[in-house]
Amino acid sequence: MIRLKEVTLREIHLPLVEPFTISSGSENMRRILLLEVEDVDGVVGWGECVAMAMPNYNPESIDTAWLALTEWIIPMAVGPTFPDPGYIYPLLQKRIRGHEMARASLEMATWDVWARRKEVSLSTILGGTREKVGTGISIGIQQSPAHLVEKIKGYTKEGYQRIKVKIKPGFDLPFVKAVREEFGPDLSLMVDANNAYTLDDIPLFQELDRFSLMMIEQPLDCTDIVRHATLQRKLKTPICLDESITKVEQAEDMISLGSGKIINIKPGRVGGHASAKAIHDVAMSHKIPVWCGGMLESGIGRAHNVALASLENFSLPGDISPSTRYWEQDIVTPEWTMDENGFISVPVNKPGIGVEVNVDRIEDLTVRRFHSDSKQLKLV
Ligand SMILES: [Mg+2]
Structure with a gap:
């Protein structure tokens, strides 16, 4: 109690x-x-x-x-x-x-x-099984493809397991093309549109389909599930829903309609850990992989994300960067760090959030x- x-x-x-x-x-x-x-x-x-x-x-x-x-x-x-x-x-x-x-x-x-x-640790109480979680980086919209390429050069050296590039109309195809040309087909690359497109942009997404992206995140409206299904039917690249999923029922709708093949779970967006775990569980039962997104959290929110991302079906790298990615000085000790292979350790032996x-x-x-x-x- x-x-x-x-x-x-x-x-x-x-x-x-x-x-x-x-x-x-x-x-x-x-x-x-x-x-x-x-x-x-x-x-x-x-x-x-x-x-x-x-x-x-x-x-x-x-x-x-x-x-x-x-x-x-x-x-x-x-x-x-x-x-x-x-x-x-x-x-x-x-x-x-x-x-x-x-x-x-x-x-x-x-x-x-x-x-x-x-x-016990928060990860233990939530049912986590991983002792370390894979980390990707999310890169905001840059002024030119060359700027983006330069940024990614630095981040790949730091060990991040995948690169996520934010896109919007006018800042999409040439940016992705430049990154693929520079880094080749082996770079784990995805894009996130934060709802900036409509079904009128299907030809653009079909162009993006050529670049072997891991996924295209939330291309259409922030509450949409139906139109994403139309778009997914026309693409090989998996669609990942973020903003559209705010509770488990919407994840079930996404799965029934085929609106996407991956879910970005942010516990904050869905009302907390119980709801996040419910979405995780229903996705796992349908073999839909999930990953944990970021919202520019301090070390406290980051700790909650790390604990959640230790659950079994968080099989893709998340946006849980180390503290130094965002802050001169975090508000937790120790600060969150990433190893050279792009992993953050889950503090499984510390009580609660572990920092x-x-x-x-x-x-x-x-x-x-x-x-x-x-x-x-x-x-x-
Ligand atoms: Mg997103």
Whole structure:
């Protein structure tokens, strides 16, 4: 049984090492919401809300998540007794439409508490079987094919297992062509369109089909499943859905309709670990491989992703880069590192998320906080 006593929600500002650009916008500094959750026995767990500053990935933003957490989610979750954290997702799913990232942050922090109570790793409690997870890199849209090629040269030397290139109209075919010409057919290469295309672009995707990409991620609308099935029927390259899958039912629809052959699972996007695991399980039963995407997480969100990606069907490299890819200094110890073969070790022998949270540094970075006891928003 688990009963939460209090939650502290903080917004921190972490400067990015370099701006990150996708088809819908660019980020220089990451605004991040962190949840520190304590149960009635004083066990503390951490979660991170992966919403962006603007609602340009999904409908949520830092500010909508702040509202949803402080007004609805934290008050619902603090007080009741749950048999285990798996009961939180259905409760919140029933009462709150949308707001998956806000819901996930509370749910995932509670899994950390649960694992610490059991004195096992989060990966163990989620059913993970891997001791290390493969890492790929996601590269934002570059100004020219030559710039992209230069970037990839550096990253392949660092050991990343696959390269993902963000694309949008005008920044697609010549970029992919240049990368294939430079690195040859053996480079594990994929593209992510973040919904920037329509079915009018079928000829473009048929051109891309010649470049032996591992997958094309989310080419069409962010809520679409039906049109992706039309596109997939015309392509050899597997389509991977990201934004379109926010719960297990949509994964089932994707599989029934043939809308894609791979799923990018982000626990934040789907409402937390219980939902992510349900999607993982249904995909595995249909031999659909999955991988874990990234949302420019700090070391806390990254820890949750590493634990989830230790599950058996996460058979493709994820976007779980080492801390230095994004941050001058992370907020956890040790920072996340990658070995020369592109693997990140799962801290299977440490309780909970397996890293120490640097609370002093978080305090220094905090710009606002909410404490569930007072229900008063305090500006710091
Ligand atoms: Mg994506």
